[in-house]
Amino acid sequence: MQLQDYKPIPKLVTPQTLIQRPRFPVVDAHNHLDNLFSHLAQLPVSAILDQLDEVDIRVYVDLDGGWGEAILQRHLDRYKAAAPERFIHFGGVDWSQWPEQGDRFGEWAAARLRQQVVWGAQGLKIWKNFGLHVTDQHGERVRVNDPRLAPLWETAAEYRLPVMIHVADPVAFFDPIDETNERWEELQHNPDWAFTSPPFPPFLSILEDFAALVAAHPRTIFIGAHVGCYSENLAWVSQLLERCPNLYVDIAARISELGRQPYSSRRFFLKHADRILFGTDIGPNPEGTRIYYRFLETEDEYFRYDTGDVPGQGRWNIYGIHLPDDVLKKVYHQNALRLYQLSTLP
Numbered sequence: 001m002q003l004q005d006y007k008p009i010p011k012l013v014t015p016q017t018l019i020q021r022p023r024f025p026v027v028d029a030h031n032h033l034d035n036l037f038s039h040l041a042q043l044p045v046s047a048i049l050d051q052l053d054e055v056d057i058r059v060y061v062d063l064d065g066g067w068g069e070a071i072l073q074r075h076l077d078r079y080k081a082a083a084p085e086r087f088i089h090f091g092g093v094d095w096s097q098w099p100e101q102g103d104r105f106g107e108w109a110a111a112r113l114r115q116q117v118v119w120g121a122q123g124l125k126i127w128k129n130f131g132l133h134v135t136d137q138h139g140e141r142v143r144v145n146d147p148r149l150a151p152l153w154e155t156a157a158e159y160r161l162p163v164m165i166h167v168a169d170p171v172a173f174f175d176p177i178d179e180t181n182e183r184w185e186e187l188q189h190n191p192d193w194a195f196t197s198p199p200f201p202p203f204l205s206i207l208e209d210f211a212a213l214v215a216a217h218p219r220t221i222f223i224g225a226h227v228g229c230y231s232e233n234l235a236w237v238s239q240l241l242e243r244c245p246n247l248y249v250d251i252a253a254r255i256s257e258l259g260r261q262p263y264s265s266r267r268f269f270l271k272h273a274d275r276i277l278f279g280t281d282i283g284p285n286p287e288g289t290r291i292y293y294r295f296l297e298t299e300d301e302y303f304r305y306d307t308g309d310v311p312g313q314g315r316w317n318i319y320g321i322h323l324p325d326d327v328l329k330k331v332y333h334q335n336a337l338r339l340y341q342l343s344t345l346p
């Protein structure tokens with residue numbers, strides 16, 4: 001039998017809580033629309049809203065504008081125009097312009113962000129190619145804390161725009177792809193997700209540069225995507241949150257990691273309840289979103305973190321962390337309302 005065909009069914013007899021709707025309304029602070037989920041472009045916006053309503057997602061943050069200004073404009077025209085209170089759209093940076101702009105790239109990117117704000121952008125999304133692939137006019141890799149980008153971060157602070165930043169990726173993506181790599185199956189399906197060092201920078205060097213960036217710009221609100229890009233080490237993320245009051249994190253696409261360390265995760269949520277944002281990164285997906293609610297709200301044991309026959313991020317199951325209501329409210333929507341300067345939920 002091939003490993004890909006091995007799909008064991010647990011024989012544990014444990015409670016299974018089916019949550020149709022969350023205990024409190026939700027802001028999904030990390031997600032995408034039709035750029036990553038192409039089928040959505042074929043649906044009327046009303047049908048997408050129906051899916052969000054099914055799981056009580058009141059505000060949906062679309063990060064696809066980070067791919068380019070044309071996408072940002074298209075999404076503003078399609079989604080924001082149809083339901084302005086339901087969608088928040090982020091802008092981005094065109095890194096391909098660095099060779100042409102040279103050392104003034106930071107000022108150029110800041111000017112483009114100002115224009116994106118005029119169009120309607122309410123945040124700035126930085127993709128993981130920053131720190132891995134982006135190069136300057138000399139062909140040198142740009143470090144995450146490169147001082148030439150200071151004008152960009154300070155412009156975000158001026159407009160009070162949160163900067164959603166995704167650097168690096170799961171730690172195992174940087175390790176040798178051998179029998180010891182816990183993401184081996186995932187990397188077989190997605191070989192371009194491997195960032196083995198060398199030739200890529202070591203994982204911790206990227207994360208240390210990220211920490212230095214956040215500390216160097218205390219006026220700028222940063223959101224560390226995917227639990228601060230280091231969900232495997234909550235102690236490290238916790239220390240950075242303590243050092244930098246301008247940092248938030250979201251939980252998008254990382255309940256697989258959080259749920260296999262439920263004791264540490266629950267302590268993390270209780271300690272940093274004011275700084276954690278709900279997010280899924282799976283598109284409008286009621287079935288998948290309900291698994292997030294189950295993780296946050298219940299004490300259920302050993303359940304799947306996604307909807308596939310074989311878990312997509314590693315062959316393990318997760319445990320619920322049963323957060324108290326006051327923490328759930330903050331994670332589900334109160335923190336996001338404060339961050340996006342929204343008075344109430346639609």
